[in-house]
Amino acid sequence: MKQWGKASILLLAFAIMVVLSACGNKANENNNTAGGNKTSNQEGETNQAGSPEPSDATKNLDALKGKKIALIMQFNTGTFSSQYIQGVKDQVTKFGGEVQVFAADNDLAKMASNLDAAINQGFDGILIDHGQAGALEAGVKRAVEQKIQVIAFDADLKVPEVTVLQQDDAKLTEMTLNKLSEDAGGKGSIVKVWVAGFAPMERRNVAYKAFLDSNPDFKEIAAFGNANNPAMDAQSQMEAVLKKYPNKGDITAVWASWDEFAKGATRAIQQAGRTEIKVYGIDMSDEDLQLIQDSNSPWVASAAVDPISIGSVQVRYLYQKFNGDQTDETVVLEPTLVKREDLPALPEKVNTTQLSEHVEGWGSSEQGYTDLLKELEASTAK
Missing domain, CATH: 3.40.50.2300 (Response regulator)
Structure with missing residues (x-):
């Protein structure tokens, strides 16, 4: 019995060792498999099919396209x-x-x-x-x-x-009127081209009235403006004003609250040969720039943001x-104030893309351009 008991104990111990060894190998296999998947997901974010999972940043960019x-x-x-x-x-x-x-x-x-x-x-x-x-x-x-x-x-x-x-809009108005005042020596007669019913126009008119209140040596002698066919309407109405005030010195300047108005007034003044009258506008385009560059044009300055x-x-x-x-x-x-004296003379033509070469503060704005949007633009360009 004693010998048999020792043999039984040895057999039982051997059996336990075999089982533990098998379990250990199985556990290692499981750990290796789990570890392999974890590493793959962390580094390459690989799914079960073996293809990379998109990152959150990539998903955000794709959602914006x-x-x-x-x-x-x-x-x-x-x-x-x-x-x-x-x-x-x-x-x-x-x-x-x-x-x-x-x-x-x-x-x-x-x-x-x-x-x-x-x-x-x-x-x-x-x-x-x-x-x-x-x-x-x-x-x-x-x-x-x-x-x-x-x-x-x-x-x-x-x-x-x-x-x-x-x-x-207040600053746009102040820039143009301050330039007008500087050029006119602080006094004169102004023709205002403006139209009601537009939020920016209303804000510009508030600043215009504040300027007149602060500069009593300036007088408004005429005012008009129509948003329908604005350039043509401004031209025809300016022609009528010029007939009403035919003498040199009757009108010092035109303040135009929109570049379409400035174009119309400029054409009327040029055709009448009254280029002693200067035009100051708001807003800017390539066409406007060429009129301002022209030394024979009455339009001498405009305040604007690059459209x-x-x-x-x-x-x-x-x-x-x-x-x-x-x-x-x-x-x-x-806004930025664009003045004739800052621009090259014709025939060299400047457009709004090139304007930053001549006027400080003009050019492509970075407003609203977040890092994510820069990434979106770069990814779309690929």
Whole structure:
């Protein structure tokens, strides 16, 4: 019995060792397999099929591509508007999206209808150019309720979740009027070309009135303006004013609150041979620059924000919204004063793309251009 007991104990111990060895090998196999998968997922994020899993950053970029954008415009008049549209389209294309332009020909009812159409057609985002709250607010609120992102430019909208871009209209006005005062020696007679009913125009008019209040040696002798066919209307009305004030010295300068108005007034003054009258405008385009460069032109200065940059910046804030970023209610775009004395004389022509070579502060803006959007643009370009 004693011998048998010792043998039994030895056999039992051997059996336990065999079992433990087998379990150990199995555990090592499992650990190796689990460790291999873990390493693969950490370094290459490989799924069961062996292909890499996209990172969160890549998923974010992919989600921003292929967006369909509606651009709802109150009017599409002149080269400023065409360059603004160019800025919008170029930036959306660089982000891998598409743009459709809806122009309302200065008809607010049509603009509201175009906004409704964009909502019903399921655009991912809506850009608004000008317009009035009375015509647009209901549609904008409906777009926001349907999770369509909206960014406006120069519109008097105050809707939660909607960012509004605007030029610093007070500064635009002050820049041009201060230059006018400097050139005129602090006194004179002014013709104002302006139109009511537009948020930026209203802000410019407030600053204009403040200038007259602070400079009593300047007098306004005439005022006019029409947003329909603005350049042609300004030209014909300026012709009438010139007939009313036919003598040299009767009119010191024209202050034009929009470059379309400045173009019309400039043509009327040139044709009448009254180039002693100087023109000071707001906004800038390639066509405007050539008129300012011309030494025979009465248009001598204009304050503006690059229209291409305005379009680009507006798009960037829309894409920030797409990404879920919080954006300010109002974004102010800083202007630059462009003067004839800063530009080369004709026949060398300068366009707005080259203007930064001659005028400090002009050029492509980095506003709204986040690191993620730079990555999106780079990935789309590949």
